Amino acid sequence: MTTNNWLDVLKEETAKQGMRAVAEKLGVSKATVSQVVNDKYKASTHVIQQRVEGVFMAFTVDCPILGDIAVNQCLEHQNRKFAATNHVRVALYRACRNGCPHSKICGSK
Template identity: 85%
Template sequence: MITNNWLHVLKDEVERQGMRRVAEKLGVSKATVSQVLNNKYKASTHVIQQRVEGVYMAFTVDCPILGDIAVNQCLEHQNRKFAATNHIRVALYKACRNGCPNSKLCGSK
C-alpha cells in the first residue's frame, strides 16, 4: 500500500512487524506507539511523525554537516549530548544548536 499518511504507514508496519519491533526502530516505547495509533497520545505527535517518515517513508533533510540524511537521523543527532569524540560529532552538536533550519532545539546552547 503506497500512502503519504504517516499514521497509515505506522499501522501497516505494526501489523507487519509487531508493536515491539516498530517501537524499537522508532526509538520509542510500545505504549507510545499504541497511544498514537489509538489517538490517546497526550503530547504532540510531531516527533513521532518525523520518526515514522524517516524510518519507513524515506523522508530526508539537508544536514549542513552530513548532507542528505533521514529525518529520524537528524532528530537523533539533535538529541545527543556533547561529546568531543570526533570532529563530525562536535560539528553536528554545534550546527544543531546554532541556526540549522532542521533543528527543533530553537537555538538553545
C-alpha cells in the same frame, strides 16, 4: 497499500511487524506506539511523525554537516549530548544548536 500519510504508514507497519518491533525501530516505547495508533496519545505527535517519516517513508533533510540524511537521524543527532569524540560529532552538535533550519532545539534559530 501505499500511502503518504505517516499515521497510515505507522498502522500498516505495526500490523506487519508488531508494536514492539516498530517501537524499537522508532526509538520509542511500545506504549507510545500503541497510544499513537489508537489515537490516545496526549502529547504532540510531531516527533513521532518525523521518526515514522525517516524510518519507514525515507524522508530526508539536507544536513549542513552530513548532507542528505533521514529525518529520524537528524533528530538523533539533535538529542546527543556534547562529546568531543571526533570532529564530525562536534560539528554536528554546533550546527544543531546554531541556526540549522531543521533543528527542533529551543533557541537554535
